[in-house]
Amino acid sequence: MAADGSGEEAFNTFYTEVKQIEKRDSVLTSKQQIERLLRPGSSYFNLNPFEVLQIDPEATDEELKKRFRQLSILVHPDKNQDDVDRAQLAFEAVDKAYKMLLEPDQKKKALDVVHAGKEYVEHMMSQKKKQLKKDGKPIDVEEDDPEMFRQAVYKQTMKLFAELEIKRKEREAKDMHERKRQREEEIETQEKAKREREWQKNFEETRDGRVDSWRNFQAKGKTKKEKKNRTFLKPPKVKMEQRE
Numbered sequence: 022m023a024a025d026g027s028g029e030e031a032f033n034t035f036y037t038e039v040k041q042i043e044k045r046d047s048v049l050t051s052k053q054q055i056e057r058l059l060r061p062g063s064s065y066f067n068l069n070p071f072e073v074l075q076i077d078p079e080a081t082d083e084e085l086k087k088r089f090r091q092l093s094i095l096v097h098p099d100k101n102q103d104d105v106d107r108a109q110l111a112f113e114a115v116d117k118a119y120k121m122l123l124e125p126d127q128k129k130k131a132l133d134v135v136h137a138g139k140e141y142v143e144h145m146m147s148q149k150k151k152q153l154k155k156d157g158k159p160i161d162v163e164e165d166d167p168e169m170f171r172q173a174v175y176k177q178t179m180k181l182f183a184e185l186e187i188k189r190k191e192r193e194a195k196d197m198h199e200r201k202r203q204r205e206e207e208i209e210t211q212e213k214a215k216r217e218r219e220w221q222k223n224f225e226e227t228r229d230g231r232v233d234s235w236r237n238f239q240a241k242g243k244t245k246k247e248k249k250n251r252t253f254l255k256p257p258k259v260k261m262e263q264r265e
Contacts, residue, residue, distance in 0.1 A: 051095045055104065058096065058111040068182040070118035070131050078135050082123075089119040134185065138178030142170065 049057065058067065071078045076088045092115050094100060101108035121127045142164060150160040164170045 055111040058114045065183045070121045073118035139174045142173045
């Protein structure tokens with residue numbers, strides 16, 4: 022953003038134009054609002070809570086509450102009995118965006134993305150103008166047109182919201198994988214400890230049997246040795262008498 026007040030002035034002008042467009046769109050019927058909130062790509066479009074509620078990012082809390090009441094009534098399932106399921110999804114999108122903007126930290130993050138989108142477009146415009154000047158060409162770019170500028174900021178803001186959501190999901194998947202790995206290690210450690218306890222228990226329970234077996238083995242070995250070394254008295258040989 023420019024160092025002087027011109028950047029802030031351009032930013033305020035931009036949102037004034039956006040607010041006028043949103044005011045025009047805010048009169049959409051219930052059916053049209055449901056279609057808007059559930060249009061193809063809505064999972065990414067609806068990441069921007071200001072886009073969901075069609076409200077100026079600089080709106081006050083009172084304006085935010087008023088807009089939420091207006092929009093929630095339009096898409097509420099009770100008011101759309103012929104399309105209850107889709108109305109419910111649209112209402113949930115509105116409710117989620119509203120609650121996000123009521124949370125100061127979440128609102129600040131959303132505002133940061135919006136400002137970053139605008140600053141990026143301004144930076145790209147500046148780079149284009151520098152290149153045109155270097156090439157000796159007129160320094161007019163299409164984003165000089167307020168509507169084209171608005172569209173460029175809108176697209177860049179949506180892109181930033183989408184990139185943040187993708188990164189969030191990647192972190193979530195990574196964390197889930199890490200938790201799963203740690204859990205598997207814990208289970209393996211528990212199973213190993215269980216096997217060791219069972220082995221030790223079995224070892225202790227069979228100790229007496231092993232000792233008795235060894236004693237019996239020793240006793241049998243000793244008996245065999247004694248039998249082998251035992252000597253018997255032999256009767257004297259009888260000599261035949263010799264006659265003369």
